[in-house]
């Protein structure tokens with residue numbers, strides 16, 4: 001379908017969502033596009049649990065990025081909730097971009113995602129070859145062909161197939177241009193300068209979770225949830241010396257995990273708290289007092305009541 005170009009470039013606005021298998025680079029790409037750390041990245045798979053939107057502001061467009069948890073075959077109740085959340089999100093966005101890391105072969109997980117995505121008919125589909133800095137030119141060439149083939153096999157009509165390296169900043173701008181080009185004409189939807197409409201509590205909880213995940217054994221990631229109970233500027237402080245008090249609980253499933261999180265004489269918890277605090281201060285621009293407690297919520301991933309309490 002061709003459109004007659006308007007005399008002046010029209011303002012465009014809309015929503016895009018990155019999907020892809022765990023660790024595909026979705027969060028890093030969102031950060032690279034938005035230019036600020038609003039989404040949590042981690043070298044451990046499946047850390048993105050909350051839909052956090054990053055907003056790309058441009059004179060000609062506003063691109064709102066909806067970051068979703070990795071779409072995957074559900075193993076627990078939490079997994080099913082996440083998949084439901086992903087499908088609801090996909091039906092509401094203008095563009096879905098599937099991320100295929102260039103340093104890994106396309107596999108059954110990717111096929112599953114593309115097939116699921118195909119059920120959401122209305123949405124425009126884009127393929128992104130991520131982490132191109134980790135692939136040789138030959139690998140990348142083959143990867144792009146494989147993506148095209150996967151499109152044919154699944155009846156998916158890729159509007160674009162774009163290679164990018166979010167870490168190297170390579171082709172990130174081009175990707176922004178292409179995504180903007182696929183958005184409908186529309187007004188600015190969010191005020192200037194707004195980076196994310198996720199409540200600050202959720203972003204803060206994710207930053208704490210990210211700090212807690214660093215250096216723990218591979219089986220722990222799925223067992224940690226963080227809830228920010230209170231977040232207030234401390235009263236009776238001078239205006240030029242603000243202090244933000246944050247009270248947060250870090251939930252694990254078992255006693256043994258609590259021990260791991262606390263560490264020898266509390267060293268690990270202290271370290272997690274101090275790293276999380278630095279990240280929060282960097283994001284919010286305010287000195288922070290962080291009060292972090294570890295609690296046990298037994299088998300929270302399988303218990304609907306606990307899941308609700310933890311915000312899922």
Ligand SMILES: Nc1nc2c(ncn2[C@@H]2O[C@H](COP(=O)(O)OP(=O)(O)OP(=O)(O)O)[C@@H](O)[C@H]2O)c(=O)[nH]1
Nearest residue numbers: 023024025026027028042045046047048131166167
């Ligand atoms: N070399 C390289 N590494 C990357 C790039 N993009 C992401 N990574 C790394 O890949 C890992 C996963 O990246 P994330 O952005 O957290 O991946 P994700 O798809 O959001 O992961 P989930 O939240 O598990 O779904 C992290 O260790 C990133 O630093 C890239 O362009 N180049």
